[in-house]
Amino acid sequence: MPDLVPFLEVPDLLVETGGDGLNLCFGCGTCTGLCPWNLVRSFNVRLLIRTAQLGLEPEDTADVWRCATCGYCVANCPREVPIIDVMRSMRAMTGESGSHPQTIRAMLASQGQNGNPWAGEAEARNGWACELEMPESGQADDWMFYACCTQCYDPETRRSAVAQVRVLRAGGVKMWISPLESVCCGCSVRETGSVELTERMGRSNVDRFKKSGARRILTASPHCYNAFIKDYPAWGGEYEVRHYTQVMHELLQSGQLVPKREVKRTVTYHDPCYLGRHNGIYDEPRACIRAVPGVELVEMPRNREESLCCQGGGGQIFMDAPADERFAKLRVQEALDAGAEVLLTACPYCNSMFRDSIKILDAEDRLKVMDIAELVWESLA
Amino acid sequence: MTDSKASPRDLRIGVYICHCGGNISDVVDCPKVVEAAAGFDDVVVSREHSFMCSDPAQEMIIEDIRKQGLNRVVIASCSPSLHELTFRRTVERGGLNPFLYEHANIREQVSWVHGSRPEEATAKAIRLVRAAVGKVRLLTAEERIGVEVLKRALVVGGGLAGLRAAKSLADQGIEVTLVEASPFLGGHTAQLEHLFPHADQARELMAPLLRGVADSSRIEVLTRAKVVGVEGYFGNFQVELEVQPRHIRGPLPADKLAQITEACPKSAPSEFDYGLRERKAIYMPYPGCVPEVPAVDMQSCSRCGKCEEILGADAVDFDEQARRVKVDAGCVLMATGFKPYEPYKGELGYGELEGVVTLAQFIRILGALPKDAGELEVGGRKIQSVALIHCVGSREIDGVHDPSPHRPLRTYCSRVCCSASLHAASEIRERFPGVNVFELYRDIRSYGFYEEVFERASRNRVVFLKYSDYEIPVVKAGNGEAALSVVVNDQLTGGKAVDVPVDLVVLASAMEPGDAGEIVGLMKLPIGSDGFLLEVHPKLRPVELAVEGVMVAGTAQAPMSTDETSAAACAAAAKAARILTRDEIPLDPFVARVDLSRCQGEGLCVAQCGYDGALQLEEIEQDGEKVKRASVNAVLCKGCGACVAVCPHRAIDIVGCTLDQLYRQVDGLCA
Numbered sequence A: 001m002p003d004l005v006p007f008l009e010v011p012d013l014l015v016e017t018g019g020d021g022l023n024l025c026f027g028c029g030t031c032t033g034l035c036p037w038n039l040v041r042s043f044n045v046r047l048l049i050r051t052a053q054l055g056l057e058p059e060d061t062a063d064v065w066r067c068a069t070c071g072y073c074v075a076n077c078p079r080e081v082p083i084i085d086v087m088r089s090m091r092a093m094t095g096e097s098g099s100h101p102q103t104i105r106a107m108l109a110s111q112g113q114n115g116n117p118w119a120g121e122a123e124a125r126n127g128w129a130c131e132l133e134m135p136e137s138g139q140a141d142d143w144m145f146y147a148c149c150t151q152c153y154d155p156e157t158r159r160s161a162v163a164q165v166r167v168l169r170a171g172g173v174k175m176w177i178s179p180l181e182s183v184c185c186g187c188s189v190r191e192t193g194s195v196e197l198t199e200r201m202g203r204s205n206v207d208r209f210k211k212s213g214a215r216r217i218l219t220a221s222p223h224c225y226n227a228f229i230k231d232y233p234a235w236g237g238e239y240e241v242r243h244y245t246q247v248m249h250e251l252l253q254s255g256q257l258v259p260k261r262e263v264k265r266t267v268t269y270h271d272p273c274y275l276g277r278h279n280g281i282y283d284e285p286r287a288c289i290r291a292v293p294g295v296e297l298v299e300m301p302r303n304r305e306e307s308l309c310c311q312g313g314g315g316q317i318f319m320d321a322p323a324d325e326r327f328a329k330l331r332v333q334e335a336l337d338a339g340a341e342v343l344l345t346a347c348p349y350c351n352s353m354f355r356d357s358i359k360i361l362d363a364e365d366r367l368k369v370m371d372i373a374e375l376v377w378e379s380l381a
Numbered sequence B: 001m002t003d004s005k006a007s008p009r010d011l012r013i014g015v016y017i018c019h020c021g022g023n024i025s026d027v028v029d030c031p032k033v034v035e036a037a038a039g040f041d042d043v044v045v046s047r048e049h050s051f052m053c054s055d056p057a058q059e060m061i062i063e064d065i066r067k068q069g070l071n072r073v074v075i076a077s078c079s080p081s082l083h084e085l086t087f088r089r090t091v092e093r094g095g096l097n098p099f100l101y102e103h104a105n106i107r108e109q110v111s112w113v114h115g116s117r118p119e120e121a122t123a124k125a126i127r128l129v130r131a132a133v134g135k136v137r138l139l140t141a142e143e144r145i146g147v148e149v150l151k152r153a154l155v156v157g158g159g160l161a162g163l164r165a166a167k168s169l170a171d172q173g174i175e176v177t178l179v180e181a182s183p184f185l186g187g188h189t190a191q192l193e194h195l196f197p198h199a200d201q202a203r204e205l206m207a208p209l210l211r212g213v214a215d216s217s218r219i220e221v222l223t224r225a226k227v228v229g230v231e232g233y234f235g236n237f238q239v240e241l242e243v244q245p246r247h248i249r250g251p252l253p254a255d256k257l258a259q260i261t262e263a264c265p266k267s268a269p270s271e272f273d274y275g276l277r278e279r280k281a282i283y284m285p286y287p288g289c290v291p292e293v294p295a296v297d298m299q300s301c302s303r304c305g306k307c308e309e310i311l312g313a314d315a316v317d318f319d320e321q322a323r324r325v326k327v328d329a330g331c332v333l334m335a336t337g338f339k340p341y342e343p344y345k346g347e348l349g350y351g352e353l354e355g356v357v358t359l360a361q362f363i364r365i366l367g368a369l370p371k372d373a374g375e376l377e378v379g380g381r382k383i384q385s386v387a388l389i390h391c392v393g394s395r396e397i398d399g400v401h402d403p404s405p406h407r408p409l410r411t412y413c414s415r416v417c418c419s420a421s422l423h424a425a426s427e428i429r430e431r432f433p434g435v436n437v438f439e440l441y442r443d444i445r446s447y448g449f450y451e452e453v454f455e456r457a458s459r460n461r462v463v464f465l466k467y468s469d470y471e472i473p474v475v476k477a478g479n480g481e482a483a484l485s486v487v488v489n490d491q492l493t494g495g496k497a498v499d500v501p502v503d504l505v506v507l508a509s510a511m512e513p514g515d516a517g518e519i520v521g522l523m524k525l526p527i528g529s530d531g532f533l534l535e536v537h538p539k540l541r542p543v544e545l546a547v548e549g550v551m552v553a554g555t556a557q558a559p560m561s562t563d564e565t566s567a568a569a570c571a572a573a574a575k576a577a578r579i580l581t582r583d584e585i586p587l588d589p590f591v592a593r594v595d596l597s598r599c600q601g602e603g604l605c606v607a608q609c610g611y612d613g614a615l616q617l618e619e620i621e622q623d624g625e626k627v628k629r630a631s632v633n634a635v636l637c638k639g640c641g642a643c644v645a646v647c648p649h650r651a652i653d654i655v656g657c658t659l660d661q662l663y664r665q666v667d668g669l670c671a
């Protein structure tokens, strides 16, 4: 085999496009050790970073597309290497030569055409809310409710959006639905390295939101929450952004929401990566669950900062990993082992990933996936 | 006990058995030893304690001495190297002569080595105590030997360590003679540029210290000087120096300095620049050096007289001869420093490929570049990428490193090269951001606070490649684009061969022991297996050598950074000051003593003695007659006992270990 020759223009470019800190990696391998991929198949994160440092070709280009951006490695890297940022820059670089995986290319095409990743018609975006009769604008102090594209287009997940709106309304929250012309928050576009499209979509949302007078945004998904907080200000989109569990928690605390009906169930809660590790929200969702009378909350061994990723982030949800390479399957098994009848989450991606894996595991009669709002609604309705 | 008639009368012996908190008593049946000891002749007190070295136990012994009128004490405990001194002091505080004390070791010699056989261990402990009691009966009250102290320190080596130590001593009012082998002070630190970790300019940093030494009325500086003779002993050394001539008398006005170096037609490779450049036969390494007087290198000088024309005949003397200087000093500080290892020809391309230099050389190259240089240029070539290779000549492994061309293998880590390389790497990246820097290391050992040097290099986007202990990188001529190519099996890339094209290779070569010179042989200074001077104990007596009155400072002892060098030099100065501020030093009296009533002056003992000046035949008057008799110099005698063994008349003995005392000890062991 010919010797490898470092090509430092590559790391230079990666650093320029957001991977600054790449050089800090000293090769400890903590990232590889922690990466959930290695629970299902080998994925040498450290070596990929190393490859990037030297500007070498990755041994397997598919590796560039594996990262689910769960952030477990980043949270534990002793050198604080922004591993996800490096991955994203590598994707941008690989993507530039058009070598996206087929599924990602399709997702991006749909984003460009329809403004959502699911090849859904743009006009159907707000169809999920028809029974709720939500206004399309409101007072400046009201909230704009922004549903996740997955809720908009996946018939099973949309129920969670409906429940979220119902619960919040029951607590007296005034809100309107994000305009029909809104597009996806852009998280999956960003995570798969399409910098320009991310910005284009972001700016178009900023425009729409401005027209509808939004100052406060309530998100259903932790991914949208993350995007609005971290990406949008650069495009002039400065909002007060909340994840619905935060607002729900306030309503329960202040007594504006009082769940009365007993729900006799043993439940467990899965911390979504973008709510927990990425944004530090661990307690509010749990407090919401505990507020429901009759519910017994059991924890899975990997919880809070150590939560096991569902494999929905970083574009993975579109990549349809083979059944034996699904983290969600492991997570569902963990929930079952913990003795839970309900696996609760607060993210549409997790919701959808777990549903699939429960089917694969043939566990539909033993475990149910629910959004926290659905549980609370059961106790209110 | 046999032979009670030989013992002094009225003996009152106290015996104390220590448990050492179970270390002894878990194996040895201490009460049984106490009981046995109580039965030995003249033992009036026999006790045990869980920690005999503790304050209460010592108080107990003192009280026994006072109340029970003890006049001999035996303690059975740990090794005498640990607490013999402690207990002598205890006995002394009790009002007894401290040399009426005997120590038995029942920990290292009993409980720790016979753990599985407690009964026999107990029996052995009893024997050892009986032996000690036997010996203590014959011990005599002794006085410590007083040595007069000469109040001057001799500091050998005028690098950072020697300068720092000399200045510290002078600041404490002590006279110092500072001996430097080269014509200028400053050593290797003066050849550095921006020091890690904080990038202080080395010569600027040293300037006040150099001035302080040069201006001090208490410090006599001798350059081009070497120790050629040492006599005497601790507190009282007579040292002979050979001082080579400088051929120039200063001070000289600055303009003349410039003129002569311009005018001198002869040159030689510059020591200061590690041979990278030439200097004239009359030279000064850098402006502001100390002494600020040039020196003439007579080997390259042709005596053309150009310098004489400019400076005048008074200032130049080609015929000046070497002179001998005698110095009397109470102690000696060795600050002879290190040598940067020069790789052998062909080692990683050194000496064979253009563009392979040592780190020491590279620092000189960086230093010579104009401050605002836009490009890194070496030997007229523009450098776009640099590889720094760590551990060259350090941490060598038998079987991996070829020992023949450079025996012995240097197995030690040179400690400084990691930080110095990382620091140089950062300097390149910061001054010339377009230059790529690769750092080829085995382990990064920028220890302690030098972590920040590593941090800075990685933030500067230095690229690290790790080679294994068993696969040294290969440096070869490049193919096309770059002048050189370094191939390394990179441990961070799964051990795959990575070929790094570079324009310059910098070898972070080892710090070798300096040449401390004849003084080592003259004073029998201990050298460790790595070739550096060896301290008594790395933790407990880190700056003292086993030869009493000799201290070591700085890299003469081991590779160190400048801050560690300064710390060591201050420590050595403090140790020296402790000696030099006293009028007399008390030494233990365990040396040979002649019984004049038996000595016949045959001198067999003198022939046997291995320590110069310790034992001599001296003419004395005895019964009105002039006779030759053996005479001991108590300061030079080491108490080894070689003389005792050869005397046919039993006329010589070692105090505290006489033959009779030894016989009693043996009796006690065998009874």
Ligand SMILES: Cc1cc2nc3c(=O)[nH]c(=O)nc-3n(C[C@H](O)[C@H](O)[C@H](O)COP(=O)(O)OP(=O)(O)OC[C@H]3O[C@@H](n4cnc5c(N)ncnc54)[C@H](O)[C@@H]3O)c2cc1C
Pocket: B156, B157, B158, B159, B160, B161, B162, B179, B180, B181, B182, B184, B185, B186, B187, B188, B189, B192, B194, B195, B196, B197, B225, B226, B227, B335, B336, B337, B338, B339, B340, B359, B360, B363, B416, B420, B423, B510, B511, B514, B515, B516, B517, B518, B553, B554, B555, B556, B560, B561, B562, B563, B565
């Ligand atoms: C490449 C390199 C880079 C370094 N960079 C740094 C750095 O950035 N920061 C840092 O803190 N440290 C650095 N160091 C370490 C630093 O050089 C040493 O700590 C320091 O020079 C040690 O001083 P010293 O007085 O012990 O020895 P030396 O500097 O070697 O001085 C010894 C002196 O004794 C004289 N001498 C030798 N033998 C005799 C004799 N027999 N009789 C009389 N005189 C004698 C010599 O001529 C010399 O003047 C570096 C070392 C190297 C090799």
Ligand code: SF4
Pocket: A024, A025, A026, A027, A028, A029, A030, A031, A032, A045, A046, A049, A073, A076, A077, A078, A079, A080, A081, A083
């Ligand atoms: S955890 Fe961080 S430092 Fe360790 S290998 Fe991964 S990226 Fe590098």
Ligand code: SF4
Pocket: B390, B391, B392, B394, B395, B412, B413, B414, B415, B416, B417, B418, B419, B442, B443, B444, B445, B508
């Ligand atoms: S300090 Fe670093 S480069 Fe020097 S010998 Fe030790 S490990 Fe090698």
